Amino acid sequence: MTTNTVRKIIHIDMDAFYASVEQRDNPALRGKPVAVGGSRARGVVAAASYEARTFGVRSAMASVTAKKRCPHLIFVPPRFEVYKGVSAQIRRIFDEYTALVEPLSLDEAYLDVTDYRDGNVSATEIAKEIKAKIKADTGLTASAGVSYNKFLAKLASDYRKPDGLYVIKPGQGEAFVEPLSVGQFHGIGRVTAEKMNQLGIHTGADLRRQSEVFLRRHFGKSGGYYYQIARAVDDRPVNPERIRKSSGSENTFEHDLFTPAELEEGLRPLIDDVWDYCTNRRIAGRTVTVKVKFEDFQQITRSKSALSVILDKPFFERLAYGLLESLHPVPKGVRLLGVTLSNLEPLDELEGRQLTLDF
Amino acid sequence: MKFIVSSSVLLKNLSHINGVVATNPIVPILENFLFKIDSNDEGGVLTVTASDLQTTMTTQIPVEATESGAIAIPAKLLLDTLRSLPEQPITFNIDTETFGTQILTDNGRYKLAGENPIDFPKIPAVNKNLSVEISSDALASAINNTVFATSTDDLRPAMTGVYLQLSEDQATFVATDGHRLIRYRRTDIQTSANTSMIIPRKALQLLKSSLPDNLTVRAEFSQSNASFSFGPTQLICRLIDERFPDYENAIPTKNPNVLTIGRTDLLTTLKRIMIYANRTTHQIRLSLKGNALTLSAEDLDYANEANEKLLCDFEGEPMEIGFNAKLLAEMLSNMHAKMISIQMSAPNRAGIMVPADKDENEDILMLVMPVMLNTYA
Numbered sequence: 001m002t003t004n005t006v007r008k009i010i011h012i013d014m015d016a017f018y019a020s021v022e023q024r025d026n027p028a029l030r031g032k033p034v035a036v037g038g039s040r041a042r043g044v045v046a047a048a049s050y051e052a053r054t055f056g057v058r059s060a061m062a063s064v065t066a067k068k069r070c071p072h073l074i075f076v077p078p079r080f081e082v083y084k085g086v087s088a089q090i091r092r093i094f095d096e097y098t099a100l101v102e103p104l105s106l107d108e109a110y111l112d113v114t115d116y117r118d119g120n121v122s123a124t125e126i127a128k129e130i131k132a133k134i135k136a137d138t139g140l141t142a143s144a145g146v147s148y149n150k151f152l153a154k155l156a157s158d159y160r161k162p163d164g165l166y167v168i169k170p171g172q173g174e175a176f177v178e179p180l181s182v183g184q185f186h187g188i189g190r191v192t193a194e195k196m197n198q199l200g201i202h203t204g205a206d207l208r209r210q211s212e213v214f215l216r217r218h219f220g221k222s223g224g225y226y227y228q229i230a231r232a233v234d235d236r237p238v239n240p241e242r243i244r245k246s247s248g249s250e251n252t253f254e255h256d257l258f259t260p261a262e263l264e265e266g267l268r269p270l271i272d273d274v275w276d277y278c279t280n281r282r283i284a285g286r287t288v289t290v291k292v293k294f295e296d297f298q299q300i301t302r303s304k305s306a307l308s309v310i311l312d313k314p315f316f317e318r319l320a321y322g323l324l325e326s327l328h329p330v331p332k333g334v335r336l337l338g339v340t341l342s343n344l345e346p347l348d349e350l351e352g353r354q355l356t357l358d359f
Numbered sequence: 360m361k362f363i364v365s366s367s368v369l370l371k372n373l374s375h376i377n378g379v380v381a382t383n384p385i386v387p388i389l390e391n392f393l394f395k396i397d398s399n400d401e402g403g404v405l406t407v408t409a410s411d412l413q414t415t416m417t418t419q420i421p422v423e424a425t426e427s428g429a430i431a432i433p434a435k436l437l438l439d440t441l442r443s444l445p446e447q448p449i450t451f452n453i454d455t456e457t458f459g460t461q462i463l464t465d466n467g468r469y470k471l472a473g474e475n476p477i478d479f480p481k482i483p484a485v486n487k488n489l490s491v492e493i494s495s496d497a498l499a500s501a502i503n504n505t506v507f508a509t510s511t512d513d514l515r516p517a518m519t520g521v522y523l524q525l526s527e528d529q530a531t532f533v534a535t536d537g538h539r540l541i542r543y544r545r546t547d548i549q550t551s552a553n554t555s556m557i558i559p560r561k562a563l564q565l566l567k568s569s570l571p572d573n574l575t576v577r578a579e580f581s582q583s584n585a586s587f588s589f590g591p592t593q594l595i596c597r598l599i600d601e602r603f604p605d606y607e608n609a610i611p612t613k614n615p616n617v618l619t620i621g622r623t624d625l626l627t628t629l630k631r632i633m634i635y636a637n638r639t640t641h642q643i644r645l646s647l648k649g650n651a652l653t654l655s656a657e658d659l660d661y662a663n664e665a666n667e668k669l670l671c672d673f674e675g676e677p678m679e680i681g682f683n684a685k686l687l688a689e690m691l692s693n694m695h696a697k698m699i700s701i702q703m704s705a706p707n708r709a710g711i712m713v714p715a716d717k718d719e720n721e722d723i724l725m726l727v728m729p730v731m732l733n734t735y736a
Contacts, residue, residue: 077659079659307537311707312705312707312708350731351731351732352637352639352640352642352730352731353640353730353731354538354640354683354728354730355538355707355728355729355730355731356537356538356728357535357537357538357540357604357609357709357726357728358608358609359537359604359605359606359608359609
């Protein structure tokens with residue numbers, strides 16, 4: 001296979017996964033607005049059925065708000081063991097088609113079917129088969145997106161939800177991306193989208209008009225990725241090895257840093273960044289890594305794992321500053337600092353988890 | 360070589376130290392008791408040693424003997440024999456060439472294959488840096504209050520023992536398994552110098568079961584060993600050579616939400632509620648609002664649920680927090696105060712249990728980490 005071969009990527013995304021499982025298992029819930037999550041004062045919606053979504057109920061919404069938008073909303077406590085079981089079922093279906101499966105969560109995955117054993121079967125037909133098998137084995141519907149890279153495949157699966165199948169063929173990518181608002185792009189979150197809007201970038205077309213230099217100046221390394229996706233280019237491979245993501249932030253300083261106070265000052269906004277990212281996505285990590293690049297580009301990292309997921313910021317800060325402190329006194333100027341939180345887990349899956357002391 | 364001893368006295372003394380003998384020791388000789396007989400003008404003394412290499416216990420028993428000598432005798436065989444014999448003086452007849460041992464009793468004679476006493480490991484000497492006298496009651500209470508919270512996880516060896524910090528004005532015993540932590544302080548144990556060490560769980564459990572009431576225990580500590588002597592008995596153990604976690608920093612100091620309640624009221628309610636908790640997580644929920652504490656549990660798999668409301672004294676913002684009911688019940692059972700307080704800050708931070716009224720000589724703090732509730736975070 002040469003590098004110019006057009007890849008065939010499928011993105012499969014279960015429709016309103018947790019809520020659909022609940023409706024499947026309890027006929028009384030079918031056709032009704034259902035929210036999986038806690039109904040109590042501080043509860044949060046983990047997933048909403050399509051009936052609930054028509055009322056504006058969304059996942060990660062406070063249960064109180066959801067109830068206001070949809071007063072007859074039915075709250076169901078989550079059963080993660082069941083969801084994991086269904087997830088394993090669909091995973092077995094994916095494995096029949098390719099070894100290149102990259103799960104993103106319990107209910108979505110990328111598949112690279114470029115080298116499918118029967119070259120005469122199109123990726124679209126494979127996606128159809130997978131959808132049918134999921135329906136037969138689990139009674140649930142999934143949406144599939146087919147395209148030549150991950151970015152487009154994900155956009156495509158979202159395009160005809162629920163129970164959809166959409167294909168973006170080579171040559172159609174740029175045109176497809178053009179009219180979409182930047183907030184719909186995978187990898188552009190709410191904060192980034194707002195920042196883009198302020199810069200006058202609202203759609204894919206607006207984004208494509210920007211130079212790479214401009215995007216990198218405003219968005220750092222991610223600017224390069226935005227430049228690519230505006231052109232519907234995404235070379236990221238489907239990575240079956242990918243475990244859970246990590247969340248990191250780093251910064252190259254205008255002047256090299258030397259003193260402990262300067263270093264701490266430099267690390268603080270990065271810690272805030274990472275913490276906000278995780279909090280907003282309702283995930284938490286267990287391992288903290290601090291990265292230091294010196295003026296001569298020598299790079300070192302130090303990491304430490306807590307016994308259980310880190311749930312409060314002061315503990316995260318203590319670990320990060322502690323790692324930084326272990327590097328004092330620095331032998332030479334520091335040009336870059338970075339901090340990463342890894343071994344991430346969704347907070348919703350932590351229920352019933354015994355927390356551990358901070359040492 | 361020959362000696363005569365009361366069967367019941369021997370049994371009682373061997374039972375005290377028998378806990379040390381491992382069932383499948385690395386060195387087979389450790390399945391034996393080491394008997395050492397010193398004859399003197401008044402008759403003689405039998406010194407018995409049991410060891411698992413980490414912990415060694417010895418005890419002394421008066422016997423009638425005309426010769427001195429030593430022998431290693433299979434511990435289980437001997438104890439089983441003594442347990443089934445009626446009380447009487449019994450005679451040990453030992454062939455020092457073959458180590459064959461005969462026990463002569465009114466009921467009959469029993470022959471055991473002994474072993475060469477030379478093979479029995481030497482008892483480590485404690486080159487004492489520090490010695491302190493502790494009343495057996497204070498020591499027993501310190502062990503009882505802490506040892507249950509030690510970890511059994513061999514991957515974190517520091518936590519498999521109790522951390523002992525000695526200073527001029529108090530002794531602090533700390534145990535933790537990562538989910539809970541007990542800090543127990545006594546002001547009636549004082550030393551001339553500051554020192555700290557980690558004493559293995561097994562040694563403390565053995566000590567606990569053999570400590571008599573109302574006696575002075577002489578504790579001696581070196582860099583690598585600790586020794587506890589009381590009456591005719593001595594326990595020597597190797598210390599855990601690890602750094603104990605920085606426990607003081609793990610105890611949160613700002614805990615604005617304080618629940619004060621009768622200990623037995625809470626415990627009896629908890630025992631009823633926990634029947635309905637999930638069998639793997641043992642999760643129960645404490646809801647605090649005004650002067651009411653609601654305890655509830657649910658097991659979604661079986662659709663079981665229970666809740667009870669208790670009157671209490673609560674200062675702070677209304678809150679909900681989850682705990683493992685088993686841990687909480689164990690802590691409450693180990694507290695003795697009539698009224699206890701639980702200090703808390705947030706549903707993902709430790710709860711700290713202390714007696715509402717302080718005892719004169721002791722100060723106890725029990726910390727427990729919560730279990731995540733679905734409504735939080």
